[in-house]
Amino acid sequence: MPRQVTAFSNSIVKRLRSLREKKVRREEGMFLAEGLRILTEARDSGRLPEIVAFSAEGAKHPLAAEIIAATEAAGGEAIETTPDILSKMSGKDNPQMLLGAYRQPDTSLEHIDRAKSSIWIVAQSLRDPGNIGTILRTGDAVGAGGLILVDESADPFSVEAVRASMGAIFTQQIAAARWPQFLEWLRSGPGQLVGTSLQTDVDYRSPRYEDPTFILVGNEAQGLPEDYEKQCDLLVKIPMLGRADSLNAAVATGVMAYEVLRQRRPAP
Amino acid sequence: MPRQVTAFSNSIVKRLRSLREKKVRREEGMFLAEGLRILTEARDSGRLPEIVAFSAEGAKHPLAAEIIAATEAAGGEAIETTPDILSKMSGKDNPQMLLGAYRQPDTSLEHIDRAKSSIWIVAQSLRDPGNIGTILRTGDAVGAGGLILVDESADPFSVEAVRASMGAIFTQQIAAARWPQFLEWLRSGPGQLVGTSLQTDVDYRSPRYEDPTFILVGNEAQGLPEDYEKQCDLLVKIPMLGRADSLNAAVATGVMAYEVLRQRRPAP
Known part of the structure; x- marks a missing residue:
């Protein structure tokens, strides 16, 4: 079941948000992708996020629901949150309703x-x-x-x-x-x-x-x-x-x- | 002779800075261009700024000096100012040392x-x-x-x-x-x-x-x-x-x- 997160101070909100910084991305080996289109592209290429965050509105789309379910089934975390908090995480005024944190591939x-x-x-x-x-x-x-x-x-x-x-x-x-x-x-x-x-x-x-x-x-x-x-x-x-x-x-x-x-x- | 401007509150500083806003650009029919390369391109295409702003450092380049002189000769205004103020005008941390305000062409x-x-x-x-x-x-x-x-x-x-x-x-x-x-x-x-x-x-x-x-x-x-x-x-x-x-x-x-x-x- 998705976890409900409504506080800006929540640690997972802070963690996702911090992935906008290069230093943190490098340390954690993770990165953010936003939007149904890109997350679907990822899923179709066999990639699921380790954490998926979404608004109630965003989860209504059948493709989004599939990605959320698949993420949880694969042991990842699903976070239902508010548009305001999604906006905070993505740094955009009009945030996408779906956001995923992915593991970076090996770039050697x-x-x-x-x-x-x-x-x-x-x-x-x-x-x-x-x-x-x-x-x-x-x-x-x-x-x-x-x-x-x-x-x-x-x-x-x-x-x-x-x-x-x-x-x-x-x-x-x-x-x-x-x-x-x-x-x-x-x-x-x-x-x-x-x-x-x-x-x-x-x-x-x-x-x-x-x-x-x-x-x-x-x-x-x-x-x-x-x-x-x-x-x-x-x-x-x-x-x-x-x-x-x-x-x-x-x-x-x-x-x-x-x-x-x-x-x-x-x-x- | 170029005018020296060292105060952020100077009206011409405010005016140039305001050209970063679409509404002001439209009202005034002007726009900003930055950097020796682009201003030289403009000059070579027969276009001079109505106002040119520059740092003492920027004016040392012979091409910049030419553009500044030509602008004044054509009745335009030349403003010598500080890198900080240039930065304020262009909205960039590392501003170009030369900035021009040009009249927009007729776009009909x-x-x-x-x-x-x-x-x-x-x-x-x-x-x-x-x-x-x-x-x-x-x-x-x-x-x-x-x-x-x-x-x-x-x-x-x-x-x-x-x-x-x-x-x-x-x-x-x-x-x-x-x-x-x-x-x-x-x-x-x-x-x-x-x-x-x-x-x-x-x-x-x-x-x-x-x-x-x-x-x-x-x-x-x-x-x-x-x-x-x-x-x-x-x-x-x-x-x-x-x-x-x-x-x-x-x-x-x-x-x-x-x-x-x-x-x-x-x-x-």
């Missing part, structure tokens, strides 16, 4: 099975959690295997990233590594590392991309460091006809990923 | 000259100012003429949109209109209206796009209303291989815009 490179997909996305020092979530969402759309975050980056398990991923946080594999580790892992198997760069004349539509392709995107402000570019198997350029010299990182990733997909699956 | 459809480009972007009811800015930036990159915002939408002149545009707010034409007005204007001249939709089997890579192409993207959560889709000349679908049924609006726009560009300018 060793868990990545590169044979699972012909497209992988690698992002270096991304600063904006929204970009990370959007890239995960794009990865899901092109059938990528997952996202490898290289060097210091925003937290893919932050509320903003999870929200922007629209559930892809549960369907895409996620790894984090320093550049030398990543390179060593990459070179231990097949894979073509393709960087987007201004330092090349190769149009991104010209090469044949090898299987699997690792699309490498750089930091939002600086792009890829020069010595990282040198380690790529291929540098390509997306044409820029205007005054700006770069696209938003998530848009550039999308354009690249759909180009690789075009070669794997031509238009019918 | 009648100012759009469709012959100027073979690609135009039309966005319906976008809610996220970051998406609007990112789409402007993409528009600049593909050589689009500009962005037409249809129906109720986030403000393209908000600080977030201007920031995400990376200066494209000054290089792209911007219009705002209700759907019936937009359709009437569209049909008064040449142009193919292409909507991205789930309700079609036409792969976005298959059609020949006509000149000029108007790429229509829908609201982040709902996509395009059905009756809007019916008025399109063509509906196309971007393949979605994963679990999600849509891309982020700015990513979808980027993928579509580069597809249209591919037909206009094939890879060398």
Whole structure:
């Protein structure tokens, strides 16, 4: 049976709320996801929350009721609470009526099975959690295997990233590594590392991309460091006809990923 | 000579700061842009601020000094102030050292000259100012003429949109209109209206796009209303291989815009 919680001072309210902080997420190895759509995505990918919190209103939806029941059946905790307290936990004025706390997956490179997909996305020092979530969402759309975050980056398990991923946080594999580790892992198997760069004349539509392709995107402000570019198997350029010299990182990733997909699956 | 302002209570500080509010922006017909890069973009596009505020540090950069001098020469106001006050004005902890208040351009459809480009972007009811800015930036990159915002939408002149545009707010034409007005204007001249939709089997890579192409993207959560889709000349679908049924609006726009560009300018 779900537990009723109506006090802001309740320890589980405080605990869920504290998962909005990166430090706590890291210590506890947990993260928050909000909303029926994302929690359903999780469930359909075989993931249940360890704690699910919901309003009476939220529990009325049959899919929500299923998730709540499944969470309890799996030994997790179900908390019925007020919209005000959900709002406090999620930090949003109009909170979703359903919120789950999930265990973070292992993000070591060793868990990545590169044979699972012909497209992988690698992002270096991304600063904006929204970009990370959007890239995960794009990865899901092109059938990528997952996202490898290289060097210091925003937290893919932050509320903003999870929200922007629209559930892809549960369907895409996620790894984090320093550049030398990543390179060593990459070179231990097949894979073509393709960087987007201004330092090349190769149009991104010209090469044949090898299987699997690792699309490498750089930091939002600086792009890829020069010595990282040198380690790529291929540098390509997306044409820029205007005054700006770069696209938003998530848009550039999308354009690249759909180009690789075009070669794997031509238009019918 | 620049005026020195060191008090938070100064009226010009309050006025600039108030431009972070949509209501004030609309009433005054002004907006804020921050940072040397974006202000330089503006200047290179022939636009100077009516008021430029800067720190002593910021004014040391030769490009900043030029913009400050040009603003004064054009009858605008130059305000030297402290980083703390700049921070207050921009709402950022680490403010840019240069901030300009610009007059908003006329956003009536009648100012759009469709012959100027073979690609135009039309966005319906976008809610996220970051998406609007990112789409402007993409528009600049593909050589689009500009962005037409249809129906109720986030403000393209908000600080977030201007920031995400990376200066494209000054290089792209911007219009705002209700759907019936937009359709009437569209049909008064040449142009193919292409909507991205789930309700079609036409792969976005298959059609020949006509000149000029108007790429229509829908609201982040709902996509395009059905009756809007019916008025399109063509509906196309971007393949979605994963679990999600849509891309982020700015990513979808980027993928579509580069597809249209591919037909206009094939890879060398």
